[in-house]
Amino acid sequence: MQSKWKIIHAIYALQVVVLLISGWLLSSPAIRESLSKFHVYFREAHIATGFILVISMIGIVCRMPRNVWKTGNINYPLAVILSFAMAVTGMMLVFGIDFGGEISVHSLHRYNAWTVTVALLLHVASVYLVGRQESLSESQIVGKNDMMPVTNRRMFINWLIALGAIVGVGSITKFLQGDDAPKSEGMAIQYKDCNKMQPLPVPSLGSIPPIGGGHKGEFEVFTVTEIPCSHSETWQFAISGLVERPLEMTWKQFLNLPRKVQVSNFHCVTGWSVYDVTYEGVSISALLEVVGGKPDGRFLKFTSSDGVYTSALSVEQAKMSDVMMVVLMDGEPIPSSLGGPVRLIVPQMYAYKGVKWLTTIEVLENPHMGFWETRGYENDAWVSKK
Numbered sequence: 001m002q003s004k005w006k007i008i009h010a011i012y013a014l015q016v017v018v019l020l021i022s023g024w025l026l027s028s029p030a031i032r033e034s035l036s037k038f039h040v041y042f043r044e045a046h047i048a049t050g051f052i053l054v055i056s057m058i059g060i061v062c063r064m065p066r067n068v069w070k071t072g073n074i075n076y077p078l079a080v081i082l083s084f085a086m087a088v089t090g091m092m093l094v095f096g097i098d099f100g101g102e103i104s105v106h107s108l109h110r111y112n113a114w115t116v117t118v119a120l121l122l123h124v125a126s127v128y129l130v131g132r133q134e135s136l137s138e139s140q141i142v143g144k145n146d147m148m149p150v151t152n153r154r155m156f157i158n159w160l161i162a163l164g165a166i167v168g169v170g171s172i173t174k175f176l177q178g179d180d181a182p183k184s185e186g187m188a189i190q191y192k193d194c195n196k197m198q199p200l201p202v203p204s205l206g207s208i209p210p211i212g213g214g215h216k217g218e219f220e221v222f223t224v225t226e227i228p229c230s231h232s233e234t235w236q237f238a239i240s241g242l243v244e245r246p247l248e249m250t251w252k253q254f255l256n257l258p259r260k261v262q263v264s265n266f267h268c269v270t271g272w273s274v275y276d277v278t279y280e281g282v283s284i285s286a287l288l289e290v291v292g293g294k295p296d297g298r299f300l301k302f303t304s305s306d307g308v309y310t311s312a313l314s315v316e317q318a319k320m321s322d323v324m325m326v327v328l329m330d331g332e333p334i335p336s337s338l339g340g341p342v343r344l345i346v347p348q349m350y351a352y353k354g355v356k357w358l359t360t361i362e363v364l365e366n367p368h369m370g371f372w373e374t375r376g377y378e379n380d381a382w383v384s385k386k
């Protein structure tokens with residue numbers, strides 16, 4: 001390699017490694033919990049490096065010798081193609097653009113990252129194993145004199161191997177993640193459920209069949225703790241603090257609260273969304289009517305039965321008509337992995353406001369900063385207005 005390319009190569013490699021590591025830190029469930037304090041910094045570092053990579057990529061493509069596509073050396077084109085795919089899906093995540101549900105940009109981005117990881121490992125291995133030949137073929141690209149295009153046949157085989165590797169890696173990761181469950185067979189198969197709630201909530205009109213036609217896109221099961229399994233005998237719901245009539249409710253009593261059905265979208269701040277979810281639950285404004293809020297109670301604190309996760313809204317925000325404590329999703333009890341038996345949804349805000357395994361609401365005079373809010377995410381989590 002010429003020394004100029006050596007430097008460019010080293011800088012590029014460093015950026016890719018930083019992206020893979022920060023991306024892994026962002027997406028690994030174990031680390032999501034233990035290093036949650038740094039989550040927002042990992043995210044910022046990841047996005048910043050991503051933008052720098054886009055700039056370097058443009059630079060490299062502009063300086064790349066024309067014949068690079070004809071030499072049969074797939075390293076450069078493959079690096080460009082994979083980086084391009086990562087950059088496009090990454091930008092879509094940052095700017096909240098997606099394909100409207102059928103394909104999740106988030107899973108494409110991750111699929112891509114696995115492909116990059118494997119391609120990178122293969123590249124490193126091949127350089128170590130056939131180091132000399134490798135540098136020879138690099139000189140074919142970079143050197144001005146011997147631009148020796150390889151035969152079409154050789155090039156075809158190279159590309160076939162590259163494509164095979166990409167498809168193979170994708171299938172293996174899909175298999176390892178085990179998200180091949182058929183969508184049509186219902187939530188119980190698609191998402192794990194360890195709750196034992198009796199009786200089950202009876203869906204109202206509109207929930208079955210779901211008026212939204214069933215959710216589009218897939219939920220990433222996000223949790224900073226173990227998933228708690230709830231039992232109707234021990235499950236309890238409480239609303240306390242600055243209210244006229246504090247309440248403690250059993251599961252049966254909770255099921256007696258009037259419910260309504262709505263269709264809404266779900267947006268995680270990390271960029272993935274789920275659309276047209278038909279939710280049935282109890283609106284917070286209805287609950288506040290029952291307990292009677294005191295005038296100096298201006299904020300609500302929501303606590304999960306996991307004992308760790310909290311979030312908060314102002315009373316004004318919580319009274320928005322689409323803020324609800326959900327018991328049914330698309331006509332089925334919301335599974336424990338998605339926050340059942342009762343989870344909060346705040347459709348107009350990012351989903352970190354949507355406390356899963358919700359069991360306690362406190363009405364407070366002063367704002368409360370929740371789990372992610374104390375770790376750098378905005379307390380006012382509006383998806384669009386700002």
Ligand SMILES: Nc1nc2c(c(=O)[nH]1)N[C@H]1C(S)=C(S)[C@@H](COP(=O)(O)O)O[C@H]1N2
Nearest residue numbers: 219220221222223224268304309338351356
């Ligand atoms: N108890 C609890 N609630 C939680 C979280 C959590 O870690 N614990 N994560 C939040 C975040 S960041 C998101 S995106 C959504 C994810 O919901 P899902 O797992 O149903 O997709 O739940 C929110 N509510």
Ligand SMILES: [Mo]
Nearest residue numbers: 268269351352
């Ligand atoms: Mo999230």
